[in-house]
Amino acid sequence: MNKPNRHNNHILETESNKFFNFKVPNEWYVDKPEHDYGVDYVVNIVTNNHVTGLSFSVQMKSKIKEKNSNFAVISLKRSTLGLFNTKLEPVFLVAYVQEEKEAYWSWYNELEFDLTSSQKTYTVNIPKTNKLSQIDWNPISKYVQEIFGVKMLVEGIKNLEYDEISNSQILAWKYYFSQDYEKSIFYFKNLLKEKPNDIAVLEGLAQSQYKTFHYKEAINNINKTINLSGTPNQHLTKACILAEDGMQNGIKGKIIEAKNLFKEFLNKDNTQFIFHYNYANTLSRLRYTKEAIYHFELCLKLNPNFEQAWKNLGQVYFDTKEHEKELSCYNKALIINPLLPQALFSKGVTLSRIYNKDEEGLSLMLKAVGNDENMLLEYQYTYFGIAYAYQKLENIKEALNWVNKGLDHYSEDKVYLDFKSNLLINNWKENEWLIDEALRFFEFRLELENDYKSLYSILLIKQLKDKEPIFNLIKKHTSIFRETSFESIKACDLDISDGIIFLLHYDKYLDFRNSHSIYRYSMHLISELYLVSTEFWEILDFIFAKSFSNAITQYFKDTDFNVITETILEDLIISTRSIKVMFPNTDFLQEDAIKIMAQIYSEFPTIIIREFGAQTGTINSVLGIDKTVTKPEFSEEWFEKLNEDSFIEMNKKLKLLKDN
Template identity: 80%
Template sequence: MNKPNRHNNHILETESNKFFNFQVPNEWYIDKPEHDYGIDYVVNIVTNNQVTGLSFSVQLKSKIKETKDDFAVVSLKHSTLGLFNTKLEPVLLVAYIQEEKEAYWCWYNELEFDLTSSQKSYSINIPKANKLSQIDWGKISKYVQDIFSVKMLVDGIKSLEYEEISNSQILAWKYYFSQDFEKSSFYFKNLLVENPNDIAILEGLAQSQYNTFHYKEAINNINKAIELSGTSNQYLTKACILAEDGMQNGIKGKIIEAKNIFKEFINQDNTQFIYHYNYANTLSRLGYNEEAITHFELCLKLNPNFEQAWKNLGQVYFDIKEHEKELNCYDKALRINPHLPQALFSKGVTLSRIFNKSEEGLSLMLKAVGNVENILLEYQYTYFGIAYAYEKLGNIKEALNWINKGLEHYSEDIIYLNFKSNLLIENWKDNEWLIDEALRFFEFRLELENDYKSLYSILLIKQLKDEKQIFDLIQKHTSIFKETSFESIKDCEIDLSESIVFLLHYDRYLDFRNSHSIYRYSDHLISELFVVSIEFWEILDFIFAKSFSNAITQYFKSEDSAVITQTILNEFGIAAKVIKMIFPETDFPQEEAIEIMAHICAEFPKIIIREFGAQAGMITGSFGIDKPETETELSEEWFGKLHEQSLIEMNRKLKLLKED
């Protein structure tokens, strides 16, 4: 009866595993990852029966024989090397040769590859001089310690003597190395009570606080360390904390301070890729894009496998609108690390927003979020990017769902608030299920920041027809009508329900008014015979606000610059109605009444013409459109009609001429 035979490859694998395990110190312990994606073992370093938290990964390859005399040659996939590149701990490459009953080793960290290429696999020569049976595990432990020190920017890690430090210190560093920074902060703080001048602990605490976003405390502790020793790593840590704090919280001064420190490091040594990387990040955040590109390129020349630098360089190209170069950078980052969430997300945003490939872009963004859920909080506008893509795909429910998630974390962020406002404004009419949420949101935003578009939307959704109610709301939430009565509005024959469009761009109008005060026209109406009423200026201001906002609204609909001037002229048609509000008195002697009528009928049209020119110029200028020749827009017919209306309204006030 035939029995199953064990394949030679299985025998070889078992033999190589036994050989490796036999060489590792008994005190140390070995973990076998649940899934083998390029890492066979994680070796944990133990000293005096204390787990240090220091570890290194192992990739174990086995061969029956090796034809080379000086090297054991193994092949590794591009994706495997990309994985090694992302790990904090160093990776030990081990090749077991069955015929020689020996294994050979080298550190991946000391090899050089260009992982941005399309090459699928790489041959690696492991020196046969490095026999695993003769390895000095003490030197291995020291090497791992040094790597952790360099990557975690803590000089004190190099000099830790585990035989001499306390169990509490070992525990603190264990949590620190495993990147459980909340726990390491707790233990470091307790240790500082006993020894407040321990530099290594100050460094570890500062880094732990930096990684948990407690920037103020982190700066305080790294400054204490600097006062005690002032090493390069401490200054580098300080600059990193300042830069991250400044970028996360929009504090420009801290970014500038960090930039200046990073520049000093480059001046001292321009061969360190990380110096150029840090400097480039601050330059890009300060808007020095060309200089940032130069230093990202210098960084990548020194270390072409630094995926985060490729991603950040892509972001600079996004900022300067060179999107083909941007995508090329993301693709290189993803060749090195196909799961890099920041590159996946940024590429998705650009595909959706710039190249109108929303389905593909959304897929990448959701993949990024699925890989690292914390990315949603790490970058403020991840929710926005996903919501934007869903909106472009016509999925209003998912767009609203994601923007609401963003508002849960950033409840007063203007970008999130505006996105939801626009989403609701554009869709509530066609989606009855949106109406209640739209009303709640607009009422919330009106209370939050007195948002004018929200007031407009509330009036529109509620379809208010009661002019007095509309007047009261406008009076309450805008600077218009502070001294004006509802009766005066009715006297000027203004339909408020048809005029609420002024709220759509009232914020822009207020900016315009700040530089073009309504009272700059007062010189036209100054007279010894009367005082111009506040009501006149407020109602005229309202008419001007409506014309300004409606001109912008109509331009957005048509994208025809001619509609701007035409809309303003049409809206000014009612302006003459406000003449009756210039002054309340009517009992002027006839001679004075004639003088007043002549004065106002001559000057009021000049106010309208000046305002027309100012509004047309401001609006077209803000959209980069050629400023119209206002003189050619004002036809004799329009000008004559304005004069006629001014005369009629003034006569209704003063009753000098008999009306037909």
């Protein structure tokens, strides 16, 4: 009966694993990852029975014999090396040679590779002088401490003596190294109660608070360490906190302060890639794009495997609209680290927004947040990017779902608020299930910031048949109709429901009115015989606001600049109705009434023509339309009607002539 044979490769693998595990100190413990993606073991360092939280990864390679007398030569995939670059802990490379009954070791962190090249595999020469059988594990432990100190920006880590520190200190650093920052904050704070000036603990606390976005506390504690010690590393930490706080919360002053600190480091040493990287990040946020590109390129010249620098350089190219270069940078970042969430997401945004590859772009964005849920909190507009892609794919439910998630975190952010407003405005009519949510949202936004478009949407959705409630809402939420009664609106024969379109661009109209006050027309109507009522100016303001907003709305529908003048002229022709409430008193002597009639007949059309010119000029400027192409013109027929209607309305008030 034939029995199964065990393959030589399996025997070799078992032999090499036993050799390595036998050499690891008994006090330390070895974990084997559930999935082998380039890491065979994670070795956890234990000192005096205390788990330190320090660890290093191990990549094992085995071979039967080695021809080279000075090196054990092994081959590693580019994807594996890319994974090593992403790890906090250092990576320990081990090559076991069966014929020699020996393993040789080297730190990956001390080797140099260009992972952006087209190579799929890389050769590594591990010196045979580094025999695993003769290794001293104490320097290994110290090396790991130093790497953690450098990567986590806490110099005190290098000097921790585990034989001398307390259990509470060991726990604090253990949670810090495992990146469980909430727990490390708790233990660091307790330690400071006993020793408030422990510099290493203060640094660890500041870094933990920085990683958990508690920037104010982080700055406070790093400032304490600077007052006590003032090492360059502490100033670098402060600059990083200021930069991150400024970028996350849009505080330009902090970004400028961080930029200046990073520049000081560069002036002292321009050979450190991380100094160029930090400086470039602040430059790009301050829109110094040429300088930012220059320093990102210097950074990548010094360290071509820094995937985050490739990603951030791509972001600068997005800002400069050089999208081919942008995608090239993202692709290089993803060659180094195929799972880099920021590069996946940014590439997805550009594919969707710029190249209209919405399905592919959305897939990358969802993959990014699936790989790193923290992205949703670290980057304010992650939810927006996904919602926008779903909207382009006409998946309204998912678009609404993602924008609502964004508003859960950023309830007053204008980008999210405007996106949801536009999503609901454009879709509630065709989707009955949206109506209730739309009404709730617009009422919320109206209460939040007195948003005029929200008021417009509420009035549109409710479709109020009674005009007085519409009037009352407009009076409550705008500066129009402060002194005007609903009876005066009816007297002027104005359709208040038709006029609500003024709310769509009322914010722009208010800006226009600030520079073109409606009362500048009062000189045309000054008279000793009457006093112009406030109601007249407010009703005229309402008519003007409608023509202004309606012109912009109609332009956006078909982008025909001629529609601007046509719409304004059509709306302004009814402005003569405001004459009905120009002044309350009509008991004039005939001679005085004739003077009033002559003045209004002459001056009121002048007011309307001046307003027409002001509105067309301003709207053309706001929309970026060449004024030479859109000369404001009105027909003789329109002008005659304006004069005729002015005369008729004045005669109705003054009753100088019979109606016929």
